[in-house]
Each structure stands twice: as C-alpha cells, then as structure tokens.
Amino acid sequence: MTSLKLRHSVRALVLDEQDRVLLCRFDLRRESGPFVLWAAPGGGLAAGEGPLDALRRELREEVGLDLADDPPHVWHQEIVDPHISAGYDGVVNDYYLVHTPSFAPRGDLTDEQLAAENMRGTRWWRVAEIQDHRGPDLFSPRDLGTPLAALLTDGTPERPVRLGL
Known part of the structure; x- marks a missing residue:
C-alpha cells in the first residue's frame, strides 16, 4: 500500500475584539477557470520547522x-485531493486560535511576493457574513461559518476538532 504525500500546513484563526476573523484572499485557477478562495493566514512547514x-x-x-x-490548537483537517497543492496528494491543516485587537494587516512580504503565492489581500469577516455568503467565492474549509460559530459559542475544545473539506 502506497502512503500519501500530504503537505503539512498551519493556519491561524485570528479573531479580533468583535469576533471577526481575518481571512486572506487567494486568486486561484482550476481547469474550470479562475476562482477566489478565502482562507486563514498560514502555510506550509519548512524542513525542520515545528508547527x-x-x-x-x-x-x-x-x-x-x-x-x-x-495559541491553542483547535481544528485539524486532512484533505486528500491532488488538485489542492501541486506535487502533493493533499493537505493537512492544523488551525490555532489567536485573539488580538483589530489591526490593519501588512506582513513582511512584498505585494509581489504575496502575489507569487496567489494572495491578493485580506479582510475581516463576521461569522454571519461567512454563513450568509452566496457569491462565487469559496471558503476554506467550505463550511467555515459552522465550525467558527461553534468555536465562538463553545470556546476552545479540549482536543482539536476534525474538519472536512
């Protein structure tokens, strides 16, 4: 039996004092055409780097x-799909909960470096905005509003909650 080659990533659920979550906009392309994906900031682990x-x-x-x-580790997600990350059979995303006062996001990477990673900006989202969103944009995970609402209502889980796609 062949083992899967999964890309291991970490993501931060950055929540401000109004319980808004900071998401990054990724402009991506599939065979069916371009699409926008909103995802928590984060990325892959470098060789020898801890989560x-x-x-x-x-x-x-x-x-x-x-x-x-x-920060506490709150969610764990495994997706087996070779279309998600080039050169891999899928991804493993571990999500950590970060509370912070609202701020204007501006990282160390230049706009050109972010664009090379398909990132085209950030936005603070309310849970209701995510749950009510009906546009063509996608979220990661797809049902982000559901586990996020549960996290806000129930608090930090004892063990990371397993998420689907």
Whole structure:
C-alpha cells in the first residue's frame, strides 16, 4: 500500500475584539477557470520547522502579526485531493486560535511576493457574513461559518476538532 504525500500546513484563526476573523484572499485557477478562495493566514512547514514556529513565521510574513504566546490548537483537517497543492496528494491543516485587537494587516512580504503565492489581500469577516455568503467565492474549509460559530459559542475544545473539506 502506497502512503500519501500530504503537505503539512498551519493556519491561524485570528479573531479580533468583535469576533471577526481575518481571512486572506487567494486568486486561484482550476481547469474550470479562475476562482477566489478565502482562507486563514498560514502555510506550509519548512524542513525542520515545528508547527508553532511555522505559524509565527507565516503570520509575520502574511499579515504582520507577532505571537507572544502559544495559541491553542483547535481544528485539524486532512484533505486528500491532488488538485489542492501541486506535487502533493493533499493537505493537512492544523488551525490555532489567536485573539488580538483589530489591526490593519501588512506582513513582511512584498505585494509581489504575496502575489507569487496567489494572495491578493485580506479582510475581516463576521461569522454571519461567512454563513450568509452566496457569491462565487469559496471558503476554506467550505463550511467555515459552522465550525467558527461553534468555536465562538463553545470556546476552545479540549482536543482539536476534525474538519472536512
């Protein structure tokens, strides 16, 4: 039996004092054409890098947020789909909860560097806006509003909640 080659990533659910979540806009392309994906800031682990070190690096690079403490690990997601990340059979996303006052995101990477990663900006979203969204844009995970609302209502889980696509 062949083992799957999965890309391991960390993501931050950055929540401000109004319980808005910071999402990054990714302009992507599939065979069916271009589409927009809104996802939590984060990215892949570099060789020899631990999850929290990667999370700190990604948050500084993408949105300019420095983490003082180790945030709780709240969600775990495994997606087997070779179309998600080139060269991989799928991805593993581990999500961490970060509370911070609202800020204007501006990371260490230049606009050109972000564009090379298909990132084209950020936006603060309310849970209801995500749940009520009917446009062509997609969220990651697809039903982001459901687990996010549960997280806000129930608080930090004892163990990371497993998510679907």
